Amino acid sequence: MATVGGRPRIGQGLGARLLRASLPLLALLAAVDPALAARLIGAKGTESAAVAGAGPGGYGRIVLTFDKPVAVKAKLAGGVLLLTYGERVGQGPERLADEMPAYVSSVRRDPDGTGLRVALQRPYRVNLQMAGERVFVDLLPEGWAGLAPPLPPEVVAELARRARVAEEALKARIPEPVRKPLSLELALLPTLTRLSLRLPAEAVTTLTAEGNATRLRVVGPWTIDPSGTRGRPRPGIAKLATETDATSASLLVTPEDGFQIGSEREDGAFLLDVVRRKPAEPASNAVPIPGPATPAPVAVAPPAPVPAPPPRAEAAAVPERPPAPPMRPAGSGLVFPFQALPPAVLFERGGMVTLAFETAEPVPVPAGNQGLVPLGSPTRTGPLTLLRFSAPQGRLVDLNAVSTAGGVGWELSAGDTLSPSDTIDPVRKPDGSGRIAVTLGLPRPGSATWLDLDGERIAVVTSAAQRPVGNPKNRRFVDFEILPSRHGLAVLASADDLAVRPDLDTVTIGRAGDSWPPRRAGRPRWSSPSRGRSPSRPTTGTARGPATCATHCASSPTRPPPRIRLTAAWRGSPWPGPTWPTGSMRRVSRPSKRRLPTIRCSQASATPPCCVASRWCGWAGTRRR
Structure with a gap:
């Protein structure tokens, strides 16, 4: 080692x-390239028969299947089809020459894996379609006519399924934006009905006409809140609806017949005005008159003066034209026939129905079977004929103008529903003296009559309108209460000096007091007679009875009722009854805001006690200031 x-x-x-x-x-x-992320799984070819209407011969189809979507481009160079991939692809098995012998002669792969070269038997037209991981290359004859061959149905269904899945995943990833409310307001003006939609400055709106209706569309995540218009009268508007979709919110307004819609956008709001259409101007029927033979200027005659309308007092003296008979025929209720339709009033109080007609004709009570039982015979109060009935349980009492065999009349009925009617609404307005009064719009009002019903003072105002018009519910005020009425007006008084005055088309309710009715201009509130004794006044010592005193006091409505204090003793009087004070009254101190006047009796007088206690009327040489 x-x-x-x-x-x-x-x-x-x-x-x-x-x-x-x-x-x-x-x-x-090292020989393995990391860029070869995609791989060709297979390449198959098919030959299809001829397609009807596409020309002679069939077509061939090459299907390339990858493991992921790959961009492919097709190009013809002579008799060679060049298929270029968008990225380097690992080659897979293919037998195109064996599967398509009539179209393909040989196939060669590019060494770098970026394409495929296919040698064709003859020239063709190429149609390329990509569907996910598959690419369809169609070889069409040069004489091909019509549309290219479509994708297989199963491929189309798979693509649609993937699109739905992707859309649902996108929605789950991105939450739906929160919709912001837009307030809708309603305003009633004398000549129009206005809808105001509050909008921010960045809101985009479009206005389109859909038949008779008008649609206001606000693009974006908005929603329209119509709570401000619910439960309120909308004259001129037949239908009002709001809609919301995925991209916008819409307001659909349908006007009634004879109305039109105008639009305008102001700062922070979009306005829709519902106004009545202007009537068409009648065509002129004037015929030109030929002038003289010699040309001369034609003098235009001035228009005839239009007579001024007479004052109301004179117009009231002229008899009005009787109204046309109503179109509704009489039904199964209680029908009261008349020669001319009189003003009427119908109201309910304490389970009893009171019906009054302002007419001098006799009013018999007809027979009926709707549960309306008369309470006694008709009675006469002032210009009114009163009839009272017991209100049937669970039923609604109605009054309508109807046509009868002999003319017109009123029909009193009881049922589950009521006929269409108009509502009178109270409005607070100042009167002629500056005091606040309540005014109600009542068409064609009659006279105001005070009734004493079951110990209550009720003022009723009749109406000659053929369409029912009344107050649907109790309306309570400090000094009075407006009772529910089906036709006309009924006011329950809580103050002794309450005044109810009908006008042309309105009724005014207010306190009378010292300023009702208002004083005429130039008339002083306090009269100042001369120092001398008036010849119209009786002299001192003349006996006066209660009738003379009442007549004299009633003739002086402007005299104030000051509180007086007597310092003289009561003395005997030739007038039978309680003893009268004797002695003329003389004022010794001027009244002030916080001090009462002082009255002394110094000389013999026969002034009645009613004048001394109620009004300082100034008899027997008394000086008033």
């Missing part, structure tokens, strides 16, 4: 032998 410095060389000899034995293996590993 060889030694080095007296020690054996065992380790060095073993390492040399292992190195020499591993050289062939290292050379084999």
Whole structure:
């Protein structure tokens, strides 16, 4: 054994032998290129028969199958088909020359694994189709006509399945964005109905017409919140709907007949205005009159002056044209026939239905079988004829204008549903004196009449409108309550000085007090008679009874009711009854905001106690300030 410095060389000899034995293996590993990541699994060829309408002869198909998708390009150079791979590919088995003898004569692989060279029997047209890991190369005759041969159905189905799986994986990886709400607001204006959609500045909108409807589309992850329009009246809008899809949110607005939609985008909002269409202007029927033979300027006659509308007081004296009879025929309810349709009111209070007609005609109670039992005979209160019925349990009472055999009338019925009607809504407005009153829109109102029903003061206002119009629910205020009415208006008073005044198409409710109705301009609130005794007043010492005192006090509505204090004793009086104070009243101190006036009795007088206690009317030479 060889030694080095007296020690054996065992380790060095073993390492040399292992190195020499591993050289062939290292050379084999070095020959393997790491870039050959793809591999050709197989190359097959088929010959197909002739296809109908594609020309003479069939076609050949080469199918290359890889272990992963590989880009392939096809090119014809003379009679050779060059198939070039997008990357270096390890070669696999192929028998194209044996499987396609009519199309392929020989096949040669490129040494670097980047392509395949196929020698063809004759010139062909090449059609290349890639489907995943498979590549289809079709050799078509030069006279081929029509579309290229399609992919096999099983290949198409496999590609569709992979696409669905990939889409689901992508959705799972990327979550759906959170949709942001856009608020929709509704505004009722005198001439239009406005829909306002609040939008950020970056929102993209499109407006399209879909028949009679209009669609507003907002692109992006948005959703439209219509909660601000629910439960509110929408005049002019037949249908309002919101839609949401994967890419946008839409608002679909359908107007009623006779209405149209206008649009405008402002800062932070998109506006949709529903307005009534303007009526078409009638065509002019004027016929030109030929002028004289000699040319002369034709003088245009000035238009006839249009008479000014008469004032309301005069218009009320002119009898109005009776309304056209309603189209609805009478049904099975209680029908009240009239020669002309009178104003009426119908309301319910405490399980009793009160019906009133503003007419001078007699109103008999017809027979019926709908559970409406009359409570007594009709009564007369002012201009109204009152009828009261017991309300049937679980049924709705309705009043409609109907046509009868002899003319028109009102039908009182009870059922499960009500006919279409209009609603009157109260609005707070200042009156002529500046005080706040409640105004309600009531078409064709009649007179206001106060009724005393079961110990309650109720003011009713009739209406001559043929369509039912009333208040659907209780509306409570501080001084009064508007009762539910099917037609007309009924107001339950909680204050003694409540006033209900019908106007042209409205009814005003408010407190009377000292300012109801408002004072006329130029009339002083406090009168100041002269120092001398008025000749119209009775002289001192004249006996006056209660009737004379009441007449004199009623003729002075503007006199204030000051609180007075008497310092004289009561004295006897020739008028029977309680004793009267004697002595003329003389004011000795001026009233102030915090101090009451002082009244003294100094001379004999026969002033009635009602005048002394209720009003300082100034009899017997009294001076008022």
